[in-house]
Structure formats: C-alpha cells, structure tokens
Amino acid sequence: GAGVSQSPSNKVTEKGKDVELRCDPISGHTALYWYRQSLGQGLEFLIYFQGNSAPDKSGLPSDRFSAERTGGSVSTLTIQRTQQEDSAVYLCASSLVNEQYFGPGTRLTVT
Amino acid sequence: AQSVTQLDSHVSVSEGTPVLLRCNYSSSYSPSLFWYVQHPNKGLQLLLKYTSAATLVKGINGFEAEFKKSETSFHLTKPSAHMSDAAEYFCVVSERAVIYNQGGKLIFGQGTELSVKP
Numbered sequence: 001g002a003g004v005s006q007s008p009s010n011k012v013t014e015k016g017k018d019v020e021l022r023c024d025p026i027s028g029h030t031a032l033y034w035y036r037q038s039l040g041q042g043l044e045f046l047i048y049f050q051g052n053s054a055p056d057k058s059g060l061p062s063d064r065f066s067a068e069r070t071g072g073s074v075s076t077l078t079i080q081r082t083q084q085e086d087s088a089v090y091l092c093a094s095s096l097v098n099e100q101y102f103g104p105g106t107r108l109t110v111t
Numbered sequence: 112a113q114s115v116t117q118l119d120s121h122v123s124v125s126e127g128t129p130v131l132l133r134c135n136y137s138s139s140y141s142p143s144l145f146w147y148v149q150h151p152n153k154g155l156q157l158l159l160k161y162t163s164a165a166t167l168v169k170g171i172n173g174f175e176a177e178f179k180k181s182e183t184s185f186h187l188t189k190p191s192a193h194m195s196d197a198a199e200y201f202c203v204v205s206e207r208a209v210i211y212n213q214g215g216k217l218i219f220g221q222g223t224e225l226s227v228k229p
Contacts (some may be wrong), residue, residue, distance in 0.1 A: 042219060045218070
C-alpha cells in the first residue's frame with residue numbers, strides 16, 4: 001500500500017520568506033510526527049499529533065514554527081521568516097500503535 | 112530523561128565479516144527500542160524493534176539485536192556483511208505510549224555510518 005508521502009521533495013527559499021511543508025500519512029494512522037535532520041543536530045523531534053490535536057509540541061525550536069493537521073490526515077508544517085539555520089531535511093512519520101513509518105523528507109535550503 | 116548513545120560514529124568491515132554496531136540507552140520508563148537504517152538519499156527504514164517481548168530481536172536483512180537491561184545496551188549485529196548494508200544506522204528509544212496522549216516520540220542516537228569493503 002501507499003506509504004507516507006511528503007511534498008515538495010526539495011525547497012529552496014530566500015531568507016525571510018515563509019514556507020509550507022506537507023505530509024500525507026498512511027491511511028488510518030492516527031498519530032503523526034514531524035522530525036528534522038540536520039548536520040549539526042542529527043535527528044530531532046519537532047511535534048506530535050494524535051488525531052487533529054498536538055499534545056506534544058516540545059520540539060518546535062521557535063515561535064516561527066507551527067504545524068496543523070486537518071481531518072485526522074494531512075499535516076502542514078509552516079516556517080515563517082525562514083533563517084539559514086532552518087536548512088535541513090524535514091521528515092514526517094505516521095503510526096497506528098508503536099511503529100513509526102517515515103516519509104522521504106523535504107530538503108529545505110534557505111539562501 | 113531518555114537518551115541514546117551510539118558508541119561509534121563510523122564502523123568499517125569487510126564483506127562477509129560480522130557487523131557489530133553498539134548502542135547504550137537511558138530511560139526512566141520501560142523503553143521501546145528500535146534500529147533504523149538510512150541509505151544515501153533514501154528515507155528511514157525500520158530494521159527491528161524491541162517492545163518487551165523476547166530480548167533477542169530479529170529484523171530484516173539478517174540483522175538482529177539483543178536487549179540487555181543490566182547493561183542498558185541494544186547492540187545491532189549481523190553475521191556476514193554485504194555491500195548493500197553500507198548505510199547510516201540509528202539506534203532509537205521511545206517511551207511506550209502507555210497513556211493515550213503521551214505520544215511515543217522517538218529519540219535518535221547520532222548515527223553510525225557503516226562502510227563495507229569488498
């Protein structure tokens with residue numbers, strides 16, 4: 001069946017612009033996670049959704065980062081006023097019970 | 112607080128020889144432990160998981176790992192390396208989602224890059 005999909009696969013943006021990253025989880029998966037993978041910081045948790053609510057936002061690095069999930073399905077991660085340190089691969093994962101399945105990621109480059 | 116330490120940032124083996132990737136964890140709760148693999152320019156793929164059943168866990172592609180509570184270790188092994196095993200490997204810990212809204216976010220180690228020489 002279809003796995004987790006993310007779009008775009010690559011995004012280049014100028015410093016100060018806003019970007020939106022999209023995640024389509026596996027159908028029926030109630031939990032959705034965003035992570036970030038960067039050279040300096042490794043793989044870091046950003047936010048977790050159960051259904052449409054986000055019980056754990058503890059990994060969001062600043063108030064420029066926000067995320068929402070609608071219909072218990074698609075999620076959007078928004079970064080406002082992007083900075084160069086936001087350059088990273090943003091990964092989305094979904095799960096039903098214990099095992100998380102990852103998407104291919106969105107590579108964000110801020111110039 | 113939970114944490115994971117991968118003891119080697121890079122491991123190099125010859126094809127056909129055993130693989131050992133070392134991982135130690137710290138957790139206040141009964142942990143779930145995972146190994147994920149990431150091939151170049153590919154997504155993360157689950158190799159195996161431990162969730163308090165058998166302490167010796169078998170995964171895909173001939174990999175296995177043993178949970179040792181007394182040593183707080185979860186080392187990954189494979190009897191015979193193949194060229195296609197060259198990739199980055201992540202040891203991961205998660206609190207088991209005992210309560211509905213606790214999540215189960217993954218805490219990743221820094222990764223071990225495995226090189227396989229012909």
